[in-house]
Amino acid sequence: MLCQICGINEATTHLKRNINGNKSEQFLCSACAKEHEGGFSLSLPDVFQGLFGAFNQPAAAAKESRRCPKCAMSFGEIAHLGKVGCADCYRTFYDQLESTIQRIHGRSIHASKPPAETPQDRITKKKAQLQEAIQVQNFELAAQLRDEIKALEGGGEGK
Amino acid sequence: MKAWYLQSGDQGDIVLSTRIRLARNLEEFPFPMRLDSAGYSKVSEIVAATLNQGDSFRFVRMEELSPPMAHSLAEKHLISPAFANNPQGRSLLLSKDESVSIMLCEEDHIRLQVLRAGLALSDALKAAFEIEKILREKLTFAYDERIGYLTQCPTNLGTALRASVMLHLPALTRMRQIQRLAQTVAKLGLTIRGAFGEGTTPAGNFYQLSNQITLGITPEAAIENLEAITKQIINQERAGQQKMCGDLKTQDTIYRALGIFQSARLITSQECLQQLSLLRIGAAQGMLNIPMDTLNELLITLLPATLTAANNAELTAEERDVLRAKLARERLG
Numbered sequence: 001m002l003c004q005i006c007g008i009n010e011a012t013t014h015l016k017r018n019i020n021g022n023k024s025e026q027f028l029c030s031a032c033a034k035e036h037e038g039g040f041s042l043s044l045p046d047v048f049q050g051l052f053g054a055f056n057q058p059a060a061a062a063k064e065s066r067r068c069p070k071c072a073m074s075f076g077e078i079a080h081l082g083k084v085g086c087a088d089c090y091r092t093f094y095d096q097l098e099s100t101i102q103r104i105h106g107r108s109i110h111a112s113k114p115p116a117e118t119p120q121d122r123i124t125k126k127k128a129q130l131q132e133a134i135q136v137q138n139f140e141l142a143a144q145l146r147d148e149i150k151a152l153e154g155g156g157e158g159k
Numbered sequence: 160m161k162a163w164y165l166q167s168g169d170q171g172d173i174v175l176s177t178r179i180r181l182a183r184n185l186e187e188f189p190f191p192m193r194l195d196s197a198g199y200s201k202v203s204e205i206v207a208a209t210l211n212q213g214d215s216f217r218f219v220r221m222e223e224l225s226p227p228m229a230h231s232l233a234e235k236h237l238i239s240p241a242f243a244n245n246p247q248g249r250s251l252l253l254s255k256d257e258s259v260s261i262m263l264c265e266e267d268h269i270r271l272q273v274l275r276a277g278l279a280l281s282d283a284l285k286a287a288f289e290i291e292k293i294l295r296e297k298l299t300f301a302y303d304e305r306i307g308y309l310t311q312c313p314t315n316l317g318t319a320l321r322a323s324v325m326l327h328l329p330a331l332t333r334m335r336q337i338q339r340l341a342q343t344v345a346k347l348g349l350t351i352r353g354a355f356g357e358g359t360t361p362a363g364n365f366y367q368l369s370n371q372i373t374l375g376i377t378p379e380a381a382i383e384n385l386e387a388i389t390k391q392i393i394n395q396e397r398a399g400q401q402k403m404c405g406d407l408k409t410q411d412t413i414y415r416a417l418g419i420f421q422s423a424r425l426i427t428s429q430e431c432l433q434q435l436s437l438l439r440i441g442a443a444q445g446m447l448n449i450p451m452d453t454l455n456e457l458l459i460t461l462l463p464a465t466l467t468a469a470n471n472a473e474l475t476a477e478e479r480d481v482l483r484a485k486l487a488r489e490r491l492g
Binding site: 082090091097100101104112125133138 | 209373
């Protein structure tokens with residue numbers, strides 16, 4: 001394992017801290033451990049672990065029952081793995097994830113322009129995919145795309 | 160175009176290569192962590208179908224590659240080591256000149272990488288967005304107006320862009336400046352780590368400098384930041400190398416390194432990286448008349464998996480060391 005501060009040297013020191021009940025741990029190389037003997041600075045993985053630490057509190061555990069409607073992941077699982085299950089997880093747990101996102105990146109708002117897309121764009125894309133699926137004779141995929149296009153067209157126009 | 164490791168680019172004495180990586184996910188599928196092998200295949204087929212028409216990409220099923228072939232792709236930085244180690248159900252789209260690789264269902268559905276020799280961030284970014292545009296016209300990416308492109312790991316949210324440069328920093332390493340440098344660049348939203356292996360001192364003094372922050376910054380601003388800091392590091396490293404080479408003992412070790420490549424019968428991978436580092440200093444400082452592209456080629460082609468994959472047969476460690484020494488003698492003798 002590499003040192004969590006410099007990311008270059010092999011970690012040889014396991015540093016555990018408990019400040020007013022706020023527990024944290026770090027794996028550091030001897031040089032970085034020495035440098036941080038006095039003070040204590042946060043590195044990126046550390047900040048991430050901070051999120052998981054917060055979740056271990058009983059109040060947060062009560063929210064465990066809420067799950068992502070698409071992939072069925074709970075916030076507890078996301079916090080435990082440090083990974084998100086699908087696009088809808090971000091929407092479902094946005095309020096809980098926002099502070100972590102803010103801490104990882106120093107901000108929580110995307111700077112670039114969004115790519116505009118209308119439902120019609122989605123249908124056009126699916127039709128193009130359908131043509132390609134037919135060309136490569138992937139009929140299983142083609143059948144699924146055809147159903148999806150039908151659903152999109154039906155949903156949009158109320159037919 | 161030749162593969163990045165068969166040429167030398169801008170600032171090639173210090174910067175070996177530039178890599179731009181964009182992560183994208185399809186809106187309608189769960190992220191790879193929540194997919195099984197069949198899910199990987201389905202996503203891979205959909206993405207491959209949008210790109211494969213021009214025949215410019217080769218579709219590679221990772222399970223069909225021998226382990227040395229898979230790990231050779233990782234040594235060339237075309238795929239991640241994790242992707243080489245977990246081939247089940249995973250596929251790769253690779254351009255013929257190895258300048259573009261698209262890992263399918265690695266940590267995200269799409270991990271699009273563009274590689275260039277030397278320092279070429281703007282050029283690589285432009286190339287990456289051109290391919291992304293082709294994909295975007297046919298696929299719906301997971302995107303949120305507040306936090307940008309949605310990725311399996313929140314550290315990639317926003318632009319989902321990772322830009323990195325591979326640097327050769329023997330002088331800064333010898334002057335024990337890397338740790339200080341790591342702390343400084345961290346404050347500027349960047350990170351630096353060893354490029355080959357994970358030992359205490361990175362083998363051959365090769366490092367990877369990349370952006371850490373992807374949210375709240377445009378792709379253009381992120382690469383400008385990386386480029387500005389890279390140029391400062393290049394200046395410091397060049398001055399350091401010049402100073403090093405004024406010393407007779409350093410000159411001696413550089414000429415001895417050439418002697419080893421011209422005469423040795425066994426060269427381990429570790430020694431190869433160390434001695435190539437010395438040859439690079441000699442070539443950069445005008446002491447040795449060896450083109451940088453030759454040194455780039457040797458650096459990658461003599462790595463263990465690439466050496467084995469090119470040989471078409473299993474090799475023992477000693478057979479590899481013999482072959483490595485032989486190829487080096489042929490090239491530098």
